[in-house]
Amino acid sequence: MNASPATATDWARIRADFPLLAREVHGKPLIYLDSANTAQKPASVIASVDDFYRWHNANVSRAVHTLGTEATDAYEGARRKLAAFFNVRADELVLCSGTTFALNLVAYSWALPRLQPGDAIVLTRMEHHANIVPWQLVAERTGATIKVADINAAGELDLDALYALLTPDVKLLSLTHVSNVLGTVNPVREICREARKRGIVTAIDGSQAAPHRPVDIAAIGCDFYAFTGHKMCGPTGTGALWARREHLAAMPPFIGGGEMIKEVRFEGTVFNDPPHKFEAGTPNIAGFVGLGAAVDYLSSLGMHNAEAREQELLRHATEELDKVEGLRIFGRAAEKAAVISFLVEGAHAHDLATLLDLEGVAIRSGHHCAHPLMHHFGVPATCRASFAFYNTHEEVEAFVAALRKVRRLLA
Incomplete structure (x- = not known):
C-alpha cells in the first residue's frame, strides 16, 4: 500500500491509492462524485x-x-x-x-x-x-x-x-x-x-x-x-x-x-x-x-496540485453539463470549488440520483443541509456532483453520458 502519492502529476497512480474506487456498483464501475459529502480514504489512512x-x-x-x-x-x-x-x-x-x-x-x-x-x-x-x-x-x-x-x-x-x-x-x-x-x-x-x-x-x-x-x-x-x-x-x-x-x-x-x-x-x-x-x-x-x-x-500530494487538478475537472464537467438540454446549474461564482449543483427540467433530483446510481454514478440529491439556500432558489432540492483530485476526465465523460441516458428515461 502506498504511503503517499508517487508524484503530483501521476494521477492514475494517486487514484490507485484509494481502494474503494476500484469497486463496482450494480455491475458497473463506480464513479464517485460525492466528495463534498465525504472523501474516500487512501490505503495509508486505512492502514x-x-x-x-x-x-x-x-x-x-x-x-x-x-x-x-x-x-x-x-x-x-x-x-x-x-x-x-x-x-x-x-x-x-x-x-x-x-x-x-x-x-x-x-x-x-x-x-x-x-x-x-x-x-x-x-x-x-x-x-x-x-x-x-x-x-x-x-x-x-x-x-x-x-x-x-x-x-x-x-x-x-x-x-x-x-x-x-x-x-x-x-x-x-x-x-x-x-x-x-x-x-x-x-x-x-x-x-x-x-x-x-x-x-x-x-x-x-x-x-x-x-x-x-x-x-x-x-x-x-x-x-x-x-x-x-x-x-x-x-x-x-x-x-x-x-x-x-x-x-x-x-x-x-x-x-x-x-x-x-x-x-x-x-x-x-x-x-x-x-x-x-x-x-x-x-x-x-x-x-x-x-x-x-x-x-x-x-x-505529500500538495494542496496546490490538488486544487489545480480539481479545477481542471470542474471546467470539463461544467462545459459538458452546459450542453445537456434543460439542465440548470446553481452557482457560477468567478472563484469556485469543484462542486456543481444542478437540476434537469422535468426530473426530480432524487429520481435523477437514483437512476444515476444504477449506472454506477454516485451523486448527492436533496437540500444538502442548506434549506434557506434552497428556499432562495425556489427549489426543494438539487443534484450535486462534487469532485476530488482522485476523479478523472473519463469519469466526467461517463457521468454526463449516464445523465443523458437517465434524462431520456425520465422524459
Whole structure:
C-alpha cells in the first residue's frame, strides 16, 4: 500500500491509492462524485487505523505504560501535523468530532456567555445548517438577533450589502469559506479584515475549503476556524476548532468530564489548560491517527496540485453539463470549488440520483443541509456532483453520458 502519492502529476497512480474506487456498483464501475459529502480514504489512512488497533491501542494521557505513551504520542502527533498543515499553533487546536461540534463549541462557550438583547449575529444565505442552527439556539437564549447577508445571481456574496450589515450591534460574523452547494469561494481574508476593523469576532466554516485548497488560517485573520477530518480523506468523527489563544483562555468548558481537568473536588474543579479543557472524555484516538496520516498524504500530494487538478475537472464537467438540454446549474461564482449543483427540467433530483446510481454514478440529491439556500432558489432540492483530485476526465465523460441516458428515461 502506498504511503503517499508517487508524484503530483501521476494521477492514475494517486487514484490507485484509494481502494474503494476500484469497486463496482450494480455491475458497473463506480464513479464517485460525492466528495463534498465525504472523501474516500487512501490505503495509508486505512492502514494507520488498522496498525493503531493492532499494535498500539490504549487510552491517551492517562497511563504511563508503553502502549499509553505510544497512543498519546500518536494522538498529539496528529494535532501537531494539523497545526503545521494550517499554519497555526498546536495549543490553539481543539480536537473534536468535526465542524458541527466545533461551531457548537464557539456558540456555547464563547457566544452564550457574552451575547445579550440588542446584540446581533451575521450569517450568510449560503450557510450549512451547522452554521445556522447553533446560532439560532444561542440567539433564543440570549435575546440576540440574526442578520442574513444575501447573494447575487452568480451565487456570490454581495460584499457591499454584507459590510452594510456590520453595524455596532453585531458581535459575531460566521460564514462558510466554501459553499457546499454552490462551490462559491468566499474572500474570507478580506471579509475578516473588514470585520476586525469594526471590532467584530469572526468564525469560519472551513469544511469544504480544507480538503480542496491551501488554507493558511493565520493569513485569513479570523478568530475561529472549524474543519472536518472525514472530508480531508481522514476517518469520520474527527475534526478541530482553531481559536485565538485569548478566546480559548477566556471561554468556559463546553462539556465536563475526565481529561479536561487538573483537579476535582466536590467544592470545585480546576480546569486543564487550553486546548485540553475542551476535550472531555476519551477521544477518537484511532480516528485522529488516521487523520494524521491523511494530512501526511495531502501534504505529500500538495494542496496546490490538488486544487489545480480539481479545477481542471470542474471546467470539463461544467462545459459538458452546459450542453445537456434543460439542465440548470446553481452557482457560477468567478472563484469556485469543484462542486456543481444542478437540476434537469422535468426530473426530480432524487429520481435523477437514483437512476444515476444504477449506472454506477454516485451523486448527492436533496437540500444538502442548506434549506434557506434552497428556499432562495425556489427549489426543494438539487443534484450535486462534487469532485476530488482522485476523479478523472473519463469519469466526467461517463457521468454526463449516464445523465443523458437517465434524462431520456425520465422524459
